[in-house]
Amino acid sequence: MSQPTSVKLTARERWKLIALLGASFTLAVDFSVLNVALPDIGHDVGISAADLQWVITAFALPAAGFGLLFGRLGDLVGRRLLFVIGMILLGGGSLIGGIASTSWILIGARIVQGFGAAAVAPTALSLLTTSFEEGPRRARALGINGALISAGFTVGALLGGVLTTGLNWRWAFFINVPVAAVILVAAPILFQESRPETKPRLDLTGSVLISAGLAALVYGLTVAGQTGVTVGAPYPWLAAGIVLLAIFGWVESRIASPLVAVQILRRRTVALGNLAGLTTFSMMSSLTFLLTLYLQDVLLLNALITGFIVAAIGIVSIVAANFVPKIIGRFGQKTLLVTALVFQGAGTLMLAFAGPNMSSLALILAGIVIGAIGHIGSIIGFMVTATSGLPDDEQGLATGLTTTSQQVGLALGTPIMASILAAAASTGDSSHTNGLLHGLTVAIGANGVAVLVVGALVAVFLPGPKAASMSRKATSETEAPAPEKVDY
Template sequence: MTTDTTAPPRISGRQRLILFVLLGAGFMLAVDFSILNVALPWVGAGVGLGPTGLPWITSAYALPAAGLTLLFGRLADLFGRRRLFLSGVVLLTGASLLGGFASNPEMLLTARVLQGLATAMATPAALSLLTSTFVEGAMRDRVLGLNGALLSGGFTVGALVGGTLVSLLSWRAAFFINVPVAVVILLLTPYLISESSVPDRVKLDLPGAVTVTGGLLAVIYAVVERNIPAAVVGVLLLAAFWVVELRSSAPLAPVRILKRPTVKWGNYAGLVVFTMETAMIFLMTLYLQRVLGFSPLITGLIFGVPGLAAVGAGVIAGRFIGRFGSREVLAAGLSVQALATLPLVFLGTGRVALAVLIPALFVGFFGHVTAIVAYTVTGTSGLANEEQGLATGLTSMTQQVAITVGIPILSSVAATQSVELTGIHLALSVNVAVTLVSVVLVWFGLRPRGERSTAAAAVPVPREAEEELAGSLD
């Protein structure tokens, strides 16, 4: 009797509970992010924060969430992933309570900073617990597909129910909704998830941690506030980080990992995926409300229905990757995202434009979610278990940075035109062009090694090198 070894791996009951906890945490953070964005005017009015201060409710969260994710991803490898994940959830609970009871701008912004810090701690730790629980291959691809689907679904659900929740209850509900979910996660995690192994001798690369964190914070601040001196400081600090990592005996982010094609090009693709789609949604929100005159509720429905439908892409993306490969699926997802944005460049001022916009959103969101899964699989593959915290820290950082900088960058492009609709068209054109060029770069950057060496095959090889290569092959 023969055994069928081709059957797809099955997820055990315990693994399902682990998925419930870890994916539930990510879903909670995504829902919370969307709900609070919808509730910004109510939140500002509730604590006496004027219109000019509203952007800082978002920025106070985004700066630590984006700037510290890489550091905490590596700390999870060094000091324990479960420990860092639980610490992040505890901090998120306290920060949410502080925000919900905030009575002045100072309390509110402090709560937002702490929420961003908690996100930077919990997100890469949760993702690395996922990738280390499920071995690389078909099962991990399926799990990361579910993660991408719930991430997209969380943003969509938050946008759909945010206005209703805040209207029926209070803006404070946008903060308090985290607390019961976080308590359940804190109760279940110690019984379901064991602590990851940590090195016997832990040595933190302090110069690397300081330079990369300072550099990321400065660059993100520069983009958000359009501050050139901060950009210069950020670039110099990131350059110093690279030099430090080359010389460090225990680097925070080993250069050999950062140079890996899967890590480098996977994260570049993720940056494009989130930057361009986040900006597109913002520009289309302006279009729907300022050009077509729709209410925020109708705008949320126009985005929400295609968004929920596209969640299915996350479920099947893992199977696509298993059949066709992550490189092919990543390029295809990016291409679909770009080509679905192209018709939006030609939208006019009549509401008949919805006949083009809504189908384009359906198709574009499907490609977007597929690309999210593919870039996460690409960026975390081929690495040892003890390096998964760093890998997931990089992919999480990429997401947070992209979400933060996408809107300011393409808003600046749109602002170069005096007519708002013309500016939206120009910014969307840049969106499509950048994404399509990136498809080409990612496709060739992720070429298998055999393809990489084809062009070099015709180049004469010195006899000494040829003999050395033959000896190594033997």
């Protein structure tokens, strides 16, 4: 058997990876860093408690609604250009948010940040996938990227608490500014511009439909999480979102230069990979929300201890990410993705058995570890699956789809689970704690079942691994070339 080939990254490749990972980590932190600071923000800039959700929603709406459009624009006008523009918006919005003195300036800054995220997320990922060839290098880079994204969500909550308590909530905005500045200086030096040989027409109709449809859907679910599902306020928005997305699908199948080519959606790797991504992000982000309520309102732990416990998700993810590329190389991306979804679902279901006393902490930590291992495997497995086997000129579209799945999942998960929690809590014990615990048990159980159902769908319908190394595999196992070893 031949010896593994060591493939070391050049210094330039290392700096590329650092720049892109810095951007991805910053975006992930931005989704959660303000959550624990919302009461202080509302007091300082005059936002009522009922309207505080707009600080989060103002970021989530453009981030979820425009990622696909900006991913495609990166293919057409240049990924580096869109990446730089996105970092300018992200850094500028962060600066404005940090000095905001009124509610409308703060909300406006969050909207600017959201558009920056919509531009940076797909272009950063497409720059990564085109900078590292498909195989061990790309799997390893995606592994580190996925780990930092997962860690960013949980570290953001902890960081927000530390900054708000030790300094001021405004530093949750200010920390983005130097990061954006460094990346803006580095990007033109590290990355060459990608320019297509021919520039197809931009599908403006499809762009408007998909952005409006996703925004309406996210808004409707946000309202549902705030008001509950028994009132009619969210339903017109949800209906509008579904209708717009249906029209988008009809239009895309009938125009010459669609935003999303029908043939790419017919690839089961793309469709099922993105379904898995949507599920793992929506369910883990909402689980963080549910866990926070359980730890603080049921077990009565303070915010700092809660932050450290929830941050275990990110810590486990970073450690586990080192082993995921080896699993892909040995067993294939389908095995990884299915197994990871099972781990995430099973770990989540364990949490549904937590009781009202401190003795449940051991069960909580065990469930977090198992679920986090599954979550990071799901992130990497979905990204590898949904972007593999595609030419470079479709990487922007493919990564636009993956980042849209990620952003929409982050935006949808918490409102959906909040609605289930509210409905279940209202049917439980009349006391606040017992009613809340019942609602949390039902919502966490539904979360775990959803992940397992998607895992079963992926297991049944996703084709087996088609890596190039497998196609070159010799008939005899003893004559097969060993997988490349990537030395980072």
